[in-house]
Amino acid sequence: xxxxxxxxxxxxxxxxxxxxxxxxxxxxxxxxxxxxxxxxxxxxxxxxxxxxxxxxxxxxxxxxxxxxxxxxxxxxxxxxxxxxxxxxxxxxxxxxxxxxxxxxxxxxxxxxxxxxxxxxxxxxxxxxxxxxxx
Amino acid sequence: xxxxxxxxxxxxxxxxxxxxxxxxxxxxxxxxxxxxxxxxxxxxxxxxxxxxxxxxxxxxxxxxxxxxxxxxxxxxxxxxxxxxxxxxxxxxxxxxxxxxxxxxxxxxxxxxxxxxxxxxxxxxxxxxxxxxxxxxxxxxxxxxxxxxxxxxxxxxxxxxxxxxxxxxxxxxxxxxxxxxxxxxxxxxxxxxxxxxxxxxxxxxxxxxxxxxxxxxxxxxxxxxxxxxxxxxxxxxxxxxxxxxxxxxxxxxxxxxxxxxxxxxxxxxxxxxxxxxxxxxxxxxxxxxxxxxxxxxxxxxxxxxxxxxxxxxxxxxxxxxx
Numbered sequence: 001x002x003x004x005x006x007x008x009x010x011x012x013x014x015x016x017x018x019x020x021x022x023x024x025x026x027x028x029x030x031x032x033x034x035x036x037x038x039x040x041x042x043x044x045x046x047x048x049x050x051x052x053x054x055x056x057x058x059x060x061x062x063x064x065x066x067x068x069x070x071x072x073x074x075x076x077x078x079x080x081x082x083x084x085x086x087x088x089x090x091x092x093x094x095x096x097x098x099x100x101x102x103x104x105x106x107x108x109x110x111x112x113x114x115x116x117x118x119x120x121x122x123x124x125x126x127x128x129x130x131x132x133x134x
Numbered sequence: 135x136x137x138x139x140x141x142x143x144x145x146x147x148x149x150x151x152x153x154x155x156x157x158x159x160x161x162x163x164x165x166x167x168x169x170x171x172x173x174x175x176x177x178x179x180x181x182x183x184x185x186x187x188x189x190x191x192x193x194x195x196x197x198x199x200x201x202x203x204x205x206x207x208x209x210x211x212x213x214x215x216x217x218x219x220x221x222x223x224x225x226x227x228x229x230x231x232x233x234x235x236x237x238x239x240x241x242x243x244x245x246x247x248x249x250x251x252x253x254x255x256x257x258x259x260x261x262x263x264x265x266x267x268x269x270x271x272x273x274x275x276x277x278x279x280x281x282x283x284x285x286x287x288x289x290x291x292x293x294x295x296x297x298x299x300x301x302x303x304x305x306x307x308x309x310x311x312x313x314x315x316x317x318x319x320x321x322x323x324x325x326x327x328x329x330x331x332x333x334x335x336x337x338x339x340x341x342x343x344x345x346x347x348x349x350x351x352x353x354x355x356x357x358x359x360x361x362x363x364x365x366x367x368x369x370x371x372x373x374x375x376x377x378x379x380x381x382x383x384x385x386x387x388x389x390x391x392x393x394x395x396x397x398x399x400x401x402x403x404x405x406x407x408x409x410x411x412x413x414x415x416x417x418x419x420x421x422x423x424x425x426x427x428x429x430x431x432x433x434x435x436x437x438x439x440x441x442x443x444x445x446x447x448x449x450x451x452x453x454x455x
Contacts, residue, residue, distance in 0.1 A: 029225035029226060035227050038235050054247060
């Protein structure tokens with residue numbers, strides 16, 4: 001039977017700029033995925049709860065405010081706390097290159113900065129999904 | 135085998151991760167789906183409320199407010215919110231949850247977004263299976279929010295105990311309301327966005343239609359004006375749903391509904407099994423191409439070919455008895 005990829009696109013923190021998040025959501029929909037979008041100003045706790053209730057394979061976080069070094073790792077922590085560390089977290093937005101190694105060390109498996117082709121995001125998801133199914 | 139047994143136990147104990155996983159499994163279908171459903175089938179007796187209506191009527195926002203009211207009547211509430219899958223890519227944006235997001239983190243509320251996955255009746259093919267999963271997990275109220283519907287997507291009626299039709303002013307004149315289909319399915323009619331000017335007029339039209347349709351009937355659906363924006367009419371809607379619930383329990387209608395669903399389950403399962411058995415027996419995949427070719431070349435018709443298959447099948451079965 002066909003296994004659909006389910007993915008949560010979420011915006012933690014206080015920044016309300018969601019055009020990027022909506023763009024990604026639409027692009028992933030067009031790539032055949034089921035995308036849950038929860039809107040702006042979500043806490044890491046509610047993002048983790050949503051990811052679990054929706055049984056998603058991935059959580060994509062979008063943030064433009066600069067608080068990524070705090071909020072992205074918190075989502076990973078919350079998922080771990082709730083026994084859902086198998087859900088893959090990636091992020092995107094306005095993120096300085098220098099912060100990326102730190103974020104990866106905290107369990108954010110990929111960081112896509114502005115100018116990234118949407119195909120890179122889709123490729124990342126497909127590769128990780130294949131690893132998961134193996 | 136062991137894996138699904140564990141999962142079933144964890145679903146019954148109310149573990150959220152397991153419930154969510156269980157729903158994915160029944161959505162994806164196949165052998166594991168049957169294992170899960172077999173394990174949860176007789177567990178739980180949720181009350182099921184279907185909320186349907188056109189796109190943008192305010193169904194999700196209404197549910198968001200109703201959840202609070204229902205906490206006076208039920209212990210745990212599950213919401214299954216269905217949004218459409220793209221018929222071209224199979225992808226979907228599931229955005230109903232955005233209106234109810236403040237309930238995330240409430241241990242007594244479970245919200246799950248489901249894509250319609252090619253099903254056309256306003257719900258997904260797996261919605262009734264998902265109801266069984268949350269029911270077994272102890273959610274005594276299940277709210278099913280349909281895809282935004284038009285005129286005849288009424289599948290929710292079969293699986294809901296109470297169906298609420300949410301309408302909004304400005305979508306058409308009274309001829310629209312006179313058409314068959316969706317207007318006949320409401321156990322409650324909610325006219326949302328009552329802060330808008332034309333809502334009284336719509337209420338009058340719906341009332342006229344309901345009075346006519348339910349003239350001789352024991353139960354007459356109430357028409358409730360609501361405004362999610364002003365937080366008005368929500369309590370009345372919740373009470374209207376509870377009154378309908380009392381009515382169908384007192385008049386033995388609830389039991390009938392459940393029996394009809396059981397019959398549907400048996401029929402669906404049997405048809406599926408028989409189909410694959412027969413297809414295998416008559417070697418359908420190997421032979422379909424030559425049948426098509428024969429008809430295409432004008433040497434037969436679908437009726438002749440099926441008559442032939444059917445007669446041979448009956449002979450085979452008789453020989454075995």
